[in-house]
Amino acid sequence: MSAGDVVTPIRQGLGFQLSYGDCDAVGIAYFAIFYPWMERSYSTWLYAHGIRSGQMSEQLGVYTVGLESRCRYVGMCRVFDVLNTQLVLRHLGTTSFVVACEFRRDGELVAVGEISFACRSLDHQKTPMPPALLAALNSLPQARD
Amino acid sequence: MSAGDVVTPIRQGLGFQLSYGDCDAVGIAYFAIFYPWMERSYSTWLYAHGIRSGQMSEQLGVYTVGLESRCRYVGMCRVFDVLNTQLVLRHLGTTSFVVACEFRRDGELVAVGEISFACRSLDHQKTPMPPALLAALNSLPQARD
Amino acid sequence: MSAGDVVTPIRQGLGFQLSYGDCDAVGIAYFAIFYPWMERSYSTWLYAHGIRSGQMSEQLGVYTVGLESRCRYVGMCRVFDVLNTQLVLRHLGTTSFVVACEFRRDGELVAVGEISFACRSLDHQKTPMPPALLAALNSLPQARD
Amino acid sequence: MSAGDVVTPIRQGLGFQLSYGDCDAVGIAYFAIFYPWMERSYSTWLYAHGIRSGQMSEQLGVYTVGLESRCRYVGMCRVFDVLNTQLVLRHLGTTSFVVACEFRRDGELVAVGEISFACRSLDHQKTPMPPALLAALNSLPQARD
Numbered sequence: 001m002s003a004g005d006v007v008t009p010i011r012q013g014l015g016f017q018l019s020y021g022d023c024d025a026v027g028i029a030y031f032a033i034f035y036p037w038m039e040r041s042y043s044t045w046l047y048a049h050g051i052r053s054g055q056m057s058e059q060l061g062v063y064t065v066g067l068e069s070r071c072r073y074v075g076m077c078r079v080f081d082v083l084n085t086q087l088v089l090r091h092l093g094t095t096s097f098v099v100a101c102e103f104r105r106d107g108e109l110v111a112v113g114e115i116s117f118a119c120r121s122l123d124h125q126k127t128p129m130p131p132a133l134l135a136a137l138n139s140l141p142q143a144r145d
Numbered sequence: 146m147s148a149g150d151v152v153t154p155i156r157q158g159l160g161f162q163l164s165y166g167d168c169d170a171v172g173i174a175y176f177a178i179f180y181p182w183m184e185r186s187y188s189t190w191l192y193a194h195g196i197r198s199g200q201m202s203e204q205l206g207v208y209t210v211g212l213e214s215r216c217r218y219v220g221m222c223r224v225f226d227v228l229n230t231q232l233v234l235r236h237l238g239t240t241s242f243v244v245a246c247e248f249r250r251d252g253e254l255v256a257v258g259e260i261s262f263a264c265r266s267l268d269h270q271k272t273p274m275p276p277a278l279l280a281a282l283n284s285l286p287q288a289r290d
Numbered sequence: 291m292s293a294g295d296v297v298t299p300i301r302q303g304l305g306f307q308l309s310y311g312d313c314d315a316v317g318i319a320y321f322a323i324f325y326p327w328m329e330r331s332y333s334t335w336l337y338a339h340g341i342r343s344g345q346m347s348e349q350l351g352v353y354t355v356g357l358e359s360r361c362r363y364v365g366m367c368r369v370f371d372v373l374n375t376q377l378v379l380r381h382l383g384t385t386s387f388v389v390a391c392e393f394r395r396d397g398e399l400v401a402v403g404e405i406s407f408a409c410r411s412l413d414h415q416k417t418p419m420p421p422a423l424l425a426a427l428n429s430l431p432q433a434r435d
Numbered sequence: 436m437s438a439g440d441v442v443t444p445i446r447q448g449l450g451f452q453l454s455y456g457d458c459d460a461v462g463i464a465y466f467a468i469f470y471p472w473m474e475r476s477y478s479t480w481l482y483a484h485g486i487r488s489g490q491m492s493e494q495l496g497v498y499t500v501g502l503e504s505r506c507r508y509v510g511m512c513r514v515f516d517v518l519n520t521q522l523v524l525r526h527l528g529t530t531s532f533v534v535a536c537e538f539r540r541d542g543e544l545v546a547v548g549e550i551s552f553a554c555r556s557l558d559h560q561k562t563p564m565p566p567a568l569l570a571a572l573n574s575l576p577q578a579r580d
Contacts, residue, residue, distance in 0.1 A: 032470035070505035
C-alpha cells in the first residue's frame with residue numbers, strides 16, 4: 001500500500017496555532033512542545049478508530065508500551081505559526097510499530113516526530129498486534145523514506 | 146452592549162480534544178491544563194485583531210502585565226472529551242481589564258478561567274488602554290454575571 | 291496555632307531554577323507554570339504525610355475535589371531565577387480548605403497561588419475532613435492575611 | 436577521558452519527585468515530561484558554567500540550534516518516584532555535539548534522553564564550538580556506549 005492508495009474518512013491530523021506558552025525565551029517554538037501534540041494526534045486518531053490507547057488491555061487483551069520517542073527539527077517555528085500534523089506509518093513489525101507525526105506550516109515540513117511502540121500480552125510478553133490495531137495502523141499513509 | 150448584540154467575524158474560541166497528556170493519574174483533566182488553553186485563546190484572538198500581546202510596546206506604546214489568573218472547576222472532564230473555549234469580557238476598567246474564558250463540553254460549562262491584566266506605559270506607570278486594544282476588548286461578549 | 295508554633299520535620303516546599311521551558315517568548319516566567327509547581331508542592335507534601343491525594347478514597351474513605359485555583363503575580367521572574375515554594379493554610383472549614391503556595395526568590399515574594407478543595411464522601415456528598423488530612427493541614431503554617 | 440577521570444564541582448544533575456501532573460491517565464509518567472527535565476538539566480548546567488544558552492550569540496558570537504531530541508524508555512516511572520538526572524557527553528564533533536541525560540531512580544536507569552545541537556555563526560553557517568562551550572562539554576562524563 002502506498003500513501004496514494006489511502007482513502008481515509010477518519011481525520012488523522014490536528015491543526016493548531018502556536019501561542020506564547022509554546023515558545024521559549026528566544027521566541028522560537030520550544031523543542032519539547034511537539035511531543036504532547038504527537039500524542040494528541042496519535043491518541044485521538046486511535047480513538048476515532050474505536051481504540052482507547054489507555055484501555056487496550058480491557059478492549060483488545062493486549063497493551064502497548066512506548067519504547068522511544070524522537071523529534072527532528074527541520075524549520076524554525078515562531079509564535080502564531082499555524083501547524084498541521086499528519087500521522088504516517090514508519091514501521092510495522094510483528095510485535096512493534098513506529099508511528100511518525102509530520103508537522104507542516106503551509107505545507108512545508110517543519111518537524112518530524114516518531115513514537116516506537118511494542119505490543120505486550122497481559123502477562124507482559126511480546127505479542128502480535130491484534131486485528132483492530134493492525135487495521136487502524138494500515139489505514140495510515142506509509143512513510144516514504 | 147449585550148452579548149446578543151455582538152457580531153464578530155473573528156474566531157474567538159478554540160476547540161480541542163483532551164488527550165492523555167492533559168489528564169492526571171486518576172483519569173481526570175489535570176487542573177493546570179486550562180491555563181495554557183486560556184492563553185492560547187486570548188493570544189490568538191488578540192492576534193486576529195492585529196495585536197501581538199508580546200510586542201504591544203512596539204505596536205501600541207504600552208504593554209500589559211498579568212496580575213492574576215484563576216480557574217473555577219464546574220464539571221469533571223475526562224480524556225477524549227471535546228472542549229470549546231469562549232472568551233468573554235468580565236471587567237473593563239480604565240487601566241485594567243479581566244478576560245474570562247469559558248470552557249464548554251456539548252454546550253455545558255465545565256470550567257471558567259480568568260486573567261486580569263493591567264496596562265502600563267513604557268516607563269511602567271498605570272496607563273489607559275490604547276484604542277486598538279479597547280476596540281478588541283469591546284468586541285467580546287460581556288460576562289453575564 | 292500560629293506560624294511561629296509550627297515545628298515540622300516534613301519538607302513542605304520545593305526549590306527549582308527556572309529554565310527556558312518555563313519562560314515565554316518575552317523572557318518572563320510563563321503565567322501558567324506556577325500551577326504544576328503548586329500541585330507538586332502540595333502532592334509531595336501530602337505524600338510525605340502518608341497521604342496519596344489520588345488514592346484518598348481507598349486510604350481515607352473520602353476524596354477531595356479541586357473547586358478553584360488561582361495565582362497572583364507579585365514580581366517578574368526570569369530564566370535562571372531560583373524559586374522556593376512554601377505551603378500555607380489559607381482557610382480550614384468543616385468540609386473544605388484552601389492551601390496557598392508562596393513562591394519566593396531570595397526571600398522576596400514573587401507569586402502566591404491557591405487551590406481550594408472540597409471533601410466528598412464516596413457517594414459524592416459534602417463530608418468533614420478525616421483526622422489524617424486534618425492533622426496534615428494543621429501542621430502547615432497559617433496564612434497571615 | 437573517561438567518566439572516572441571527571442571531577443566536576445559543578446552540579447550537573449537535578450533531583451525531582453514525580454507528581455500527578457507528570458503522570459498520565461494510567462498512572463505512568465507521561466512520555467513527554469522527560470524533555471523539559473532534560474532541557475532544565477542542560478540549561479542550568481550550562482548556566483553554572485557561565486553560559487546562557489539563549490544568549491550565546493551575544494556571549495560567544497555563535498549560537499546553537501537543536502537538530503533532534505529523543506528519549507528511550509527503560510523502566511516505568513510512577514507518581515512519587517524520585518528521579519535524578521545526569522548529563523553525559525554522547526558525541527563531540529567539530530561543529531555539533533550530542534548531550535545525553537540519564538534519568539535514574541535509586542541508581543537504576545529508567546530513561547535516557549538526548550539532544551543534538553549544531554553550532555552556527557551569526558550568519559547561520561556551520562562553525563566550530565567556541566572554547567568556553569568546549570570546556571563545559573569536556574567537563575561532562577562521557578557516554579560509555
